[in-house]
Amino acid sequence: MATVEERVKTVTAQVLKLNADEIKGEDNFTADLGAESVQSIELVAMFEEEFGIEMDEDAALSVETVGGAVDFITKVCREQGVEIEE
Amino acid sequence: MRLVLVDRDEDSRGNFYPLALSRPIWELRCGFYSLREKVIAKVAAGDAAYFVPDYMADAYRAKVSGAVNNISALVGSDLFVLDGRVKASSFDVAPRGASEVGVDSQGHLVYARIAKEDAGKLDTSGIDAFVASAKAKLKNVPCSASKWEYTWELVLANGEELTADFAAAGLSGVEGAIEKPGEILGGKKDVYIAPGARVHPMVVIDAERGPVYIDEGAEIHPFSRIEGPCYIGKDSILLGAKCREGNSIGPVCRIGGEVEESIVHGYSNKYHDGFLGHAYVGEWVNLGALTTNSDLKNDYSTVSVMLDGKKGIDTGSTKVGSLIGDHAKTSIGTLLNTGSYVGAMSIIMATGKPLPKYIPSFSWFIEGVVTKGFGRRKLYETARTAMSRRGGEWTEAEEAMWEGIFEITAPQRRVAVAKGRKAMMSR
Numbered sequence: 001m002a003t004v005e006e007r008v009k010t011v012t013a014q015v016l017k018l019n020a021d022e023i024k025g026e027d028n029f030t031a032d033l034g035a036e037s038v039q040s041i042e043l044v045a046m047f048e049e050e051f052g053i054e055m056d057e058d059a060a061l062s063v064e065t066v067g068g069a070v071d072f073i074t075k076v077c078r079e080q081g082v083e084i085e086e
Numbered sequence: 087m088r089l090v091l092v093d094r095d096e097d098s099r100g101n102f103y104p105l106a107l108s109r110p111i112w113e114l115r116c117g118f119y120s121l122r123e124k125v126i127a128k129v130a131a132g133d134a135a136y137f138v139p140d141y142m143a144d145a146y147r148a149k150v151s152g153a154v155n156n157i158s159a160l161v162g163s164d165l166f167v168l169d170g171r172v173k174a175s176s177f178d179v180a181p182r183g184a185s186e187v188g189v190d191s192q193g194h195l196v197y198a199r200i201a202k203e204d205a206g207k208l209d210t211s212g213i214d215a216f217v218a219s220a221k222a223k224l225k226n227v228p229c230s231a232s233k234w235e236y237t238w239e240l241v242l243a244n245g246e247e248l249t250a251d252f253a254a255a256g257l258s259g260v261e262g263a264i265e266k267p268g269e270i271l272g273g274k275k276d277v278y279i280a281p282g283a284r285v286h287p288m289v290v291i292d293a294e295r296g297p298v299y300i301d302e303g304a305e306i307h308p309f310s311r312i313e314g315p316c317y318i319g320k321d322s323i324l325l326g327a328k329c330r331e332g333n334s335i336g337p338v339c340r341i342g343g344e345v346e347e348s349i350v351h352g353y354s355n356k357y358h359d360g361f362l363g364h365a366y367v368g369e370w371v372n373l374g375a376l377t378t379n380s381d382l383k384n385d386y387s388t389v390s391v392m393l394d395g396k397k398g399i400d401t402g403s404t405k406v407g408s409l410i411g412d413h414a415k416t417s418i419g420t421l422l423n424t425g426s427y428v429g430a431m432s433i434i435m436a437t438g439k440p441l442p443k444y445i446p447s448f449s450w451f452i453e454g455v456v457t458k459g460f461g462r463r464k465l466y467e468t469a470r471t472a473m474s475r476r477g478g479e480w481t482e483a484e485e486a487m488w489e490g491i492f493e494i495t496a497p498q499r500r501v502a503v504a505k506g507r508k509a510m511m512s513r
Contacts, residue, residue, distance in 0.1 A: 038435075041450065041457050042510060049507055057461025 001085040004051075004077070005070045011046045012066060015039060025067035033066075047073060053080050087181055088163040089131035091122065092195075092213060093138055093170040101236045103393055104411030104430045104447055105368050107491045110138045110146065112170040114366075115334055115349055116240040117247030118255065118299065118317045124174035129166055129181040135159035137213040141490025144483035160210050167198040167217065171233040175250065179231065187221050188229030195221060196229040236399070237366050238391065238406045244349055245296065245332040248315035252278070252297035262300065264289075276314060280304070283318075296331060304336070325357060338476055346381075348407065353476050365407035368430065370472055372415045379422035380440070381407035389425040392444040395498040401425065411447060413469050429499075430491060431465045446499040448492055455506030456499070462492055 002010070005025070013020035016033050029035040035043065044060045047053075047069070053076050063072050077084045093099065093110040102111050112122035119127075126134060134152040143155040153159040166181040179188060179197055185204040188196040198220045200208070209219035234240060258275045262283030270277055272293035279285060280302040288308040291298050296315030300306065303321040312318070312329040319336020329335075332347035340355040346363040350356070354367050358375035365379055382405055383389060389406035390398030408422045411430025420436040422428065429447030437454045445451055450459020466488065470480035 038452050041452060041459055045457055045503075045507055045510060049511065057458055058463050061460060 003085045004074050005067075007050055008047070008066060008070050008073060011050050012043065012069075015043050015046055023066055025065065025070065027066045028064050029066070029069075030064070051077055051082060051084070053077055053082055087129075087132055088159065088165055089126060089129055089134040089181070090159065090165050090167040091125070091134060091136050091170045092167060092217065093136075094214060095194075096139075098171065098235075099139070100393060102234075104409060104414075104427065105237055105366060107430050107447060107494065108142065108145075108368070108412045108487065110136065110142070110170055111234070114234075114237065114240055115351065116244055117334060118251035121170070121174065121234070125168060125170075125172065125177075128174040128177060129168075131166065131181070132163075139490075141494075142487045145481070145487035148481065148483055155213070157210055157212065157216075160208075160213075160216055161205055162202065163205075164202050165198070165200040165205055167195070167200065167220070169194070169196050169233060171235070172196060173232045173234060175247070177231050179229065184225075186225045186227050188231070189221070189226050190229060190231075190233075196231050196233070198224065200224065236391075236401070237409050238364075238401050238403065241347065241349055241364050241366050241406070242403055244334055244347060245315050248299075248317055248332065248334065249296055251317070252276075252299055252315065255299065257299075258297075262302075272314070286310075301336070319352065330363075347405070351412075353473075353478065363407045364405045365410065367408075367410045368412035368414070370413045370469065370478075371410055372472070373410075374416050374418040374420060374436075376418055377416045377420040377422070377436075379408040379426065380424040381405050383424050391425040392427055395427075395444045395446060395501060398425075398443075413465070413472070415468075429495065431462070431469070431488065433459060433465070444498075444502070446502045447495040449499050449502060453510075455509045456502035457506055458499075458503055462488070 009020045009023045012023055016035055027033050055076055063069050091112055099106050113120050136152055136154045138146050147154040185201045187198045190196050195217055209215040257278045260279045261281045262279040264285040265287045267287055268289045270291045276293035276297040277291055279300045282302045283300045283304045285306045286308045289306050290311045293314040298312050298314040298316045300318045301320045304318045305323045307325045309326040310324045313331040317334045322336035322339040325342040327342050328344040330346035333345055334349045335341055337352045339350055340357045342357050343359040344361045348362050348365040350367040351369040353369050354371040356373040360376045360378045362379055363381035386404055388400055388402055388404055390400050392398050406425045408426040410428040413431045414428045416434045417436045420434050421440045423440045423443050427444045429445050431448045432445050434451045448462050449456045473480050
């Protein structure tokens with residue numbers, strides 16, 4: 001199974017039409033990856049689908065970086081009993 | 087005699103969604119007034135008590151003077167308990183007299199006339215138990231009084247009710263200001279401009295086919311045309327509007343573009359061009375520029391409306407527009423299909439195509455699909471801002487009610503969001 005980080009980068013690349021290999025943990029979704037507000041909603045939706053979790057919208061949308069998303073999703077997966085590769 | 091209005095039946099309440107999600111059915115409007123005001127006037131009640139779904143009780147208590155979900159209101163007075171959906175105009179049961187329960191053909195309570203001494207013998211542990219014991223212990227008589235069954239019936243009856251309400255109000259003439267040049271077509275007896283209302287130059291008021299009532303503080307800007315029957319509520323503004331026949335608007339609305347045979351609750355805006363026809367619009371709604379709804383199908387067949395997101399209900403009418411819940415917001419260029427359901431607290435960002443006919447409450451329609459968007463707390467923040475701009479207040483009770491609505495509407499939203507996800511993933 002791919003790691004949380006790999007899966008987050010794959011989803012991010014799909015939604016924002018980027019190359020997953022070029023996405024770094026410190027990248028800011030808006031400033032570095034060019035995510036618009038509508039795309040951030042799509043990102044949250046696709047992360048939920050990818051990991052089979054439900055995220056609080058306010059908390060999820062306050063995450064700014066790819067690394068932040070990895071940490072946040074890891075935490076939610078643990079809370080919701082979803083198995084992941086860290 | 088105390089009037090007791092009851093609105094507790096979930097099935098019948100659902101027929102009035104999304105408008106009844108945030109209010110009892112009797113706070114819906116038709117003509118000049120709410121159904122509650124019409125019933126109170128009809129039965130000449132001394133005071134009134136209300137029994138509403140628990141999740142809205144605190145919020146509703148802040149809006150009315152009578153007791154809300156207070157069981158002690160059932161003792162100490164003669165009572166006239168009434169189903170909140172009864173049509174006042176055709177209701178002819180005397181509210182005073184011997185105790186009896188009027189039931190419809192399905193055995194549901196329409197009214198219960200209960201003398202003070204009989205009320206004391208009934209089960210007062212809760213309103214549902216009280217009604218059940220009244221039915222069991224008091225004489226039952228058949229009652230064929232008609233009830234409102236769906237929201238669109240109010241829209242379709244609005245013209246007639248406007249005319250009747252104008253006659254009942256017994257007012258005509260100009261007590262406000264009309265600036266020249268302008269024109270009143272038809273008899274001036276069919277027009278009433280209330281004190282403080284102001285009609286700017288270049289306005290045509292056409293009362294040839296029905297009366298026009300412009301209430302206190304309303305302002306009609308140049309190049310507006312108002313066709314009767316019509317009611318413009320207090321402190322509303324018409325901005326060069328083509329206000330066709332059969333509209334009830336306001337209070338405190340901003341209306342432009344073309345509006346026909348529609349009911350618009352207070353504090354809602356349709357500031358710009360775009361057509362709204364045979365629609366029922368809740369409170370604190372904002373319709374962006376060029377938002378347009380269809381109210382007639384190309385094949386002239388009857389319009390169906392989906393109230394649960396699954397099954398269409400044939401309205402039996404060829405003219406039905408949109409049902410738009412409180413706090414809904416549409417973007418510029420939104421196109422609403424015939425008989426659309428726009429959920430309360432929903433946000434629509436138009437795609438240029440007609441929308442799906444069912445948008446669940448609290449959903450964000452973005453890029454052609456229903457999403458969870460930025461979530462409900464962002465919607466509450468927007469609602470708080472919108473209300474404060476017009477002197478309203480977003481209270482804790484209000485938020486608690488909307489939390490209840492969020493739960494009630496979750497199943498339909500979940501289905502629509504899942505469908506949206508599939509569409510997103512297949513792109």
